[in-house]
Amino acid sequence: MPKDGGIGASSKRREDVRFLTGNGNYTDDINLRGQAYVHFLRSDIAHGTLKSVDTSAAEGMPGVVQIFTGKDFEAVGGMPCGWQVTDKHGQPMQEPGHPVLAQGKVRHVGEPIAAVVAETYEQARDAAEAIVLDIDELPAVVDMKEAVKDGAPKVHDDLTSNLCYDWGFVEENKGAVDEAFNNAAHVTTLELTNNRLIANPMEPRVAVGDYSRSGGEHTLYTTSQNPHVIRLLMGAFVLGIPEHKLRVVAPDVGGGFGTKIFHYQEEAFCTFAAKACNRPVKWTSTRSEAFMSDAHGRDHVTKIELALDADNNFTALRTDTYANMGAYLSTFAPSVPTWLHGTLMAGNYKTPLIYVNVKAVFTNTVPVDAYRGAGRPEATYQLERLVDKAAHELGVDPIALRRQNFITEFPYATPVAVEYDTGDYVATMDKLEEMADIAGFAARRKESEAKGKLRGFGVNCYIEACGIAPSNLVGQLGARAGLYESATVRVNATGGLVVMTGSHSHGQGHETSFAQVVAEMIGIDENMIEIVHGDTARTPMGMGTYGSRSIAVGGSAMVRATEKIIAKAKKIASHLLEASEGDIELKDGAFSVAGTDKSVAWGDVTLAAYVPHNYPLEDIEPGLEETAFYDPSNFTYPSGAYACEVELDPETGQVTIERFSAADDFGNIINPMIVTGQVHGGLAQGIGQALLENCVYDSDGQLLSASYMDYAMPRAADLPFYDVDHSCQTPCTHNPLGVKGCGEAGAIGSPPAVVNAVIDAMRSGGKDVAHIDMPVSPARVWAAMNG
């Protein structure tokens, strides 16, 4: 019998009522009295010397309030980078300046050069067209391998080259890894590209800056996944505003997928301009601007090699990756191809020796940063494609090869610096084999062939690391932030609760699932609990939502705070019941004395806390409000096995996904329906990357896939009815809920299964294709079949 509330219940998402009835409060819904609008004049040249920005004709245009250029921002800081990677020689990465508005040079198409603040958006745009730019165009660098060659044009003249860092991990293991390759019975090599993506949340970015002269207070309303991080970065590093004078609000946010983690120039601009113009300043991104100003994702070029012994045991793994940083370092860009990628290269396998090399490269393209999965999809894709290729070369079953090399004992310390606390890869693979009906595949293939189609089956495993932690470790790895989470639980006199969390919900359903946890702990109705997030003035300092960390880290902070509440409430109850505190039990929202029928209701205790007439004032303070900060001792490690079945039209190259099965281990689950929804969304994005999405620049640095006419998003008709299971559960061993994280799994785990299935289909048609790059478009499949 499913539960109808609390942990494990598929409670309906309470936030959907307002989203689906048009009552959401998104940043673009915020309109302040007297607000002006800003339009950014952006570079349409990828690389050039900015000789002059002549705003004189534009100044007098109707409605213009003020025009800003890079000069206006010379006195303020640049956009900060939140992570410093140390290269294989022990040197810090090359870190270029990143101005709010271009200074001296333009370095990518879409870089803001000038900003026009006007009475209306159209007037701002009209005036921007009257600004005269004098730009000396320079040769652009787009291809990463070209960019690191001697003599390549430099994106940043003050750096020694376009190489941000050359990272070796673990550098000390390199000799042993090379030795293992020398002694290998078989070596499988694969070269591939992990295609560049544009996140495309449904809601484009928006920023509204406000300034109060009376108190000298700044407020920024913004589409962010982490308002406290924006407050810290923008206040401390860009504009020099102390945190007590700066409030950042991220209200309802319509999807983030990573691209709304970062601190962007437009946020700093609106905050700055609101004070300069003494009126609120609003920016709403057009979809065209989003394509060329939201941080992009992925974009790795990799060579990966696997060494096996004569019994097909994996003995070593070696990778060589070029990772595109774009023209500037976005907030967390350096961490993605290193600590979020290299640490995952062991995957689900007990490969004893691993060496990962990553060269991060500056190019004249939009900055690249975390996108759903962030480094982990890149790791999973190359590894799981490689294992499939090895199985084919060795003539063994790809599932059997995986099973043979699975990690089976936990905790397991990988050779890439992380320790998996728990998992059961055999169980998820067993489950997957059952779901995917492998026995019936041969008959399904025959049916397809009768229609002139090819059918392929592909599988992969994945491991991911969620809730990046602990702070003292990530600090050593170069993070310039802590990675704890916070929660304040405020109990009201009449028994209702408000939980103020540092996590941020932009589609994840926290308002529902977080309330379920507290309801379970106290034994009260979920509807007595309100979840507040997204406002630095209302919530304790928190790090926000990304990396599938919210329930594992933010949820744990909430549990700790609620435990404090319960402990104090028990003291009050023991006083009211005239019993020893140690005898008080909390069950179903009532406190009772063990072994008696004496009890007091939750609401009587909360009322006593605020109307302390009969209250132990000599022992405890009145009130019932507690805060906790939770810093995890380790990542959590969700894992799973995915299978994809495709049908391929050999005449056109078109691929359709006929079946998709996902067996995940997320540990304990708070709301199964929400978890299923998160997996569905992740799968759509993973399949989107595998089949459709591709961000393409030409050699001059012009963005070719700059609209939905050329950037292919997945649509419902492109996706199958998924078969999703999360009954395999090995609870996380180190957080109080035993939870892992589920937001990114689908995007991490699905691309290799799709590509493995397509290659299997092509082989069944007599074409032994070693590899095909994503997106596996009809044109590419046809070319591969006829190459």
Added chain:
Amino acid sequence: MYNFDVERPSTIQDAVKAMGREEAQPMSGGQTLIPTLKARLAAPSVLVSLTGIDEMKGVCLDDEGRVCIGGATTHATVAREAEAHYPALASLAARIGDPAVRNRGTIGGSIANNDPSACYPAGALGSGATIVTNNREIAADDYFQGMFETALEEGEIVTEVKFPVPTAAHYEKILQPASRFPLVAAFVAKFSDGVRVAITGASNDGVFRWAEAEQALSSNFSPDAVAGLSLDGSNMISDLHGTGAYRAHLCGVMTKRAVAAIG
């Protein structure tokens, strides 16, 4: 978008008069034009809306049995009202774009714009339709003159398109994955005196008739008849979604499948 005036005539005569204004731009469903205006890629001073002209709307049969479609008739209306008379054309209309496009976009707008990847040009050319304007009738063979190029003169308005009804026809397309326009599509129409094959999405010169395929199918109307034919991909559209060679190959596949669908 930039500022502009809007005229909303209710007769063809008034529309023609309005088109006489400087930098006037006719607008039918606006499904291409409005995004262009929003991106500030066009700056007409006057938009002349054609969707309020009743005499340019609807589907009927003329004395010769041709299906006559008013220039301001939406794709959704054609899908519904041409179904009984010319099912292949109705099916083409039913598969254009998405519901918004089908309920706003019109046949006249599509034909006048002549996007090299649009569906209607293939239907009109493949059917041997007659394009009727406010001052003349133009055979489809003379009307489509290249990518976004037509025989229309400045200010001339497509008021009606007349389709002879073939004994059988079919429109087969493969979608470009992003825009969902045809990557390549073939309209095959079988008449008592021969077969017409029109291809859209492929050529740098826009919609075209595939003469070799028409000849082969006129003597042997079967998928096998086109199996050995090939087109030169060197003057075909080559972009992120496919090379000219791939598009040339798809012309054969789409034509073959259209023939197979007719049976």
